[in-house]
Amino acid sequence: MCATCGCGQPDAPPGGLRTRMVALERDVLGRNDAIAAQNRTVFDLDRTFVVNLVSGPGAGKTTLLCRTLEALRGKLPLGVIEGDQQTSLDAERVRATGVPAVQINTGRGCHLDAAQVAAALPALPDLRGGLLFVENVGNLVCPAGFDLGERARVVLLSTTEGEDKPLKYPDIFAGSQLMLLTKSDLIPHLDFDPERCMALARRVNPSLEILSLSARSGEGFGAWLDWLARAR
Amino acid sequence: MHELSLAQEVLRIADAVAGDPTRLRGVVLRVGALGCASPEALRFALEAGRPGLRVAMELEAGAARCADCARVVPLGQRGEPCPGCGGFALTVCAGEALRVIGVEVLEEDGAAG
Numbered sequence: 001m002c003a004t005c006g007c008g009q010p011d012a013p014p015g016g017l018r019t020r021m022v023a024l025e026r027d028v029l030g031r032n033d034a035i036a037a038q039n040r041t042v043f044d045l046d047r048t049f050v051v052n053l054v055s056g057p058g059a060g061k062t063t064l065l066c067r068t069l070e071a072l073r074g075k076l077p078l079g080v081i082e083g084d085q086q087t088s089l090d091a092e093r094v095r096a097t098g099v100p101a102v103q104i105n106t107g108r109g110c111h112l113d114a115a116q117v118a119a120a121l122p123a124l125p126d127l128r129g130g131l132l133f134v135e136n137v138g139n140l141v142c143p144a145g146f147d148l149g150e151r152a153r154v155v156l157l158s159t160t161e162g163e164d165k166p167l168k169y170p171d172i173f174a175g176s177q178l179m180l181l182t183k184s185d186l187i188p189h190l191d192f193d194p195e196r197c198m199a200l201a202r203r204v205n206p207s208l209e210i211l212s213l214s215a216r217s218g219e220g221f222g223a224w225l226d227w228l229a230r231a232r
Numbered sequence: 233m234h235e236l237s238l239a240q241e242v243l244r245i246a247d248a249v250a251g252d253p254t255r256l257r258g259v260v261l262r263v264g265a266l267g268c269a270s271p272e273a274l275r276f277a278l279e280a281g282r283p284g285l286r287v288a289m290e291l292e293a294g295a296a297r298c299a300d301c302a303r304v305v306p307l308g309q310r311g312e313p314c315p316g317c318g319g320f321a322l323t324v325c326a327g328e329a330l331r332v333i334g335v336e337v338l339e340e341d342g343a344a345g
Contacts, residue, residue, distance in 0.1 A: 019258075028261075028332060031241065206299070
């Protein structure tokens with residue numbers, strides 16, 4: 001048996017095997033991108049505005065989300081897809097606001113992908129004309145590369161994380177339309193320079209919109225709700 | 233990023249082009265300097281996942297359109313200033329590729345050498 005390809009022919013002569021090169025252009029992430037495009041088509045047809053919330057762990061995505069849902073509840077259809085390695089703690093916090101939530105547990109996975117979002121949709125109620133929030137796994141690196149089919153990607157950075165994060169993790173800031181500088185109520189207790197942080201973020205994404213707010217105190221929250229209303 | 237799962241996807245694409253995995257001999261990839269994948273880690277993952285596979289990489293340099301200079305300039309990393317004017321009004325226009333651009337396939341038995 002040929003040791004090279006396992007066929008029944010004797011081993012090839014030392015001159016080597018003939019090969020040919022097939023030229024092509026195939027995106028390695030093409031499969032995810034195709035599913036994301038399908039998701040986007042469905043969302044557009046249903047007039048569902050989809051927001052992909054990304055950040056490092058602990059930046060305040062769930063707290064911001066719950067306060068947002070409480071403000072919008074009853075005004076339009078709302079739904080949430082939660083992504084975490086383990087537990088349904090975040091989905092439970094969302095459901096406590098009265099809004100339906102689907103929890104995806106990624107296990108060892110570090111980001112959500114378009115297929116997971118597509119699979120979660122049937123478990124949500126009718127969101128036509130409404131808002132779907134996807135709270136991604138807390139991670140400033142990997143979610144940057146995975147289109148979910150969202151209309152807007154919003155990156156949260158908290159004042160306790162350090163103002164140089166946009167330079168250190170450029171891809172996720174470059175791929176977002178809006179940055180929310182969260183926990184602004186803590187600024188008096190920190191050596192954090194918000195202006196420098198925003199300037200660094202604009203270096204990696206000149207068209208990034210930036211809002212500073214606190215989901216705890218409510219400062220700046222109106223501007224975030226206004227942004228959502230305008231973006232829809 | 234996840235070079236192991238990226239490598240699996242590269243092999244899935246290449247195996248399909250080759251017809252079956254036993255006929256796959258090599259791959260050629262275009263990897264952008266500003267993309268999410270590390271060329272070295274991807275090569276390692278491919279060679280570990282398919283011992284003997286020939287891996288060639290074409291590195292795509294990063295570039296951006298500078299709104300202030302009104303031209304395309306090279307960009308080594310996001311966050312760097314425009315090499316022309318030192319400003320940051322930059323929109324990336326090249327360097328994000330992660331693509332299979334060639335698959336080396338074993339010829340049919342009996343083909344003339």
